[in-house]
Amino acid sequence: MDYPLRQGIVWAGTYRIKEFxxxxxYGQTYRCTDLRSGSTVLLKRAKPSKRDTGRRLLxxxxDILQQLDHPQLPKWLxxxxxxxxxxxxxxxIEGINVEQAILxxxxxxxxxxxxxxxLVLFSPLDHLHQAGYVHRDVRIPNAILGVDDVHLIDLGxxxxxxxxxADGPEEKPSGFADSWGPVKYRMRQPEQASDLYGLGHFFLFLMYAGYTPEEGQKERSWEEELALDPEVLSFIKGLLESRWHTTAECRHELERIVRHYSSGNKE
Structure with a gap:
């Protein structure tokens, strides 16, 4: 039932499917050519096996995309x-996502x-939150490293x-540890702090990309394994513990930290 559409099919007489x-x-995505303009677009259809739920979420x-207008979010067409x-x-959006860049x-x-x-991702998130919505899926596969900017995608x-x-996914997505249950539950709450929580895990994945455990070393907590400066450690714990309830509050604190470390040239 969920077998992808064939390459070459023309959807609604307008969009020729080029690549699955x-x-x-809940959905399937395709790279298509708009036959009217020749431009490349992304087409998303509901996963047929999800029936009414898939169609409703799509x-x-x-409806949400039509309310948004930000250069780091996909434009509704x-x-x-x-x-x-x-x-x-x-x-x-051309580019590779952060997960692909790492792996x-x-x-x-x-x-x-x-x-x-x-900090770059705070801009589209703040726009989304100001419009009254929450993303609920801020993960490394959903951040595209584009030509000129970083884009936050997949508002499914x-x-x-x-x-x-508000329905959440039934399956464990890539980019999460085995303790996905509690993480999923927290990220799927319909509140701004859920996206901040997602950013906390986002940061940890970035840092673990360069982490190599010592041979024979027992598994430890991320606070012990990652050599983070105290101020950064406190900030990430704040994201994971819902210290801030709005994007604006949290962004102000992150801007201060980045200015501090940039001026000191500390990596």
Whole structure:
């Protein structure tokens, strides 16, 4: 039922499918060519096996994207109906995601580089939060290292702040440890602090990309394994412990920390 659409199919007489990009818990994404303009776009359809739930979440993502306008978030382009099935069409963002950069390219991050990347992501997150929504899926696969900027993608789980019964994914996504249950529960709460919590784990993945345990060493907590400066350690613990309830409060603190370490040229 969830077999990808064939390359070459023209969706709604307008979008020719060029490449199947991937499948998540509720949707499938494709790189397409808009036959009217020749431009490359991204088309997202609901995963057929998810039936009404998949269609409802796709519609919600479609509605949310139309309310947003930020250079680091995908632009909404169209809602295209093909044989009575609707699909979301949005801007296609060139680049690789942070997870690919780490796993495929061997990218590692210093403490300061990781903090700066978090700071860049605060801009689209703040825009999303100011519009009254929460992303709920801030992870390394959902940050694209584009040509000129870092983009936050995949708003498939985004919902309105405080929304009741907002569905979360049923499967453990990539980029998480085995203790996914509690992490998933915390990240899926419909509040701004959930995205800040996600940023905390985002930072830890960046730092672990360059971590090599000593042979025979027993597993320890991240506080013990990662050689973080006290101020940075405190900030990351604050993200994971919901010390801040709004993006604005947290962003102000991160800007201060980055200025401090940048002026001292400390990595």
């Amino acid at each position: 990009l991937g499948m998540g818990s 519609r919600r993502e479609n 169209d809602w295209a109906v093909h044989r009575r099935e609707g699909a979301l069409v949005m801007e296609y 495929l390219k061997g990218r590692t991050y210093t403490q300061l580089e990781a903090l700066r990347l978090l 789980l985004a919902c309105r702040v405080g929304e009741k019964d």
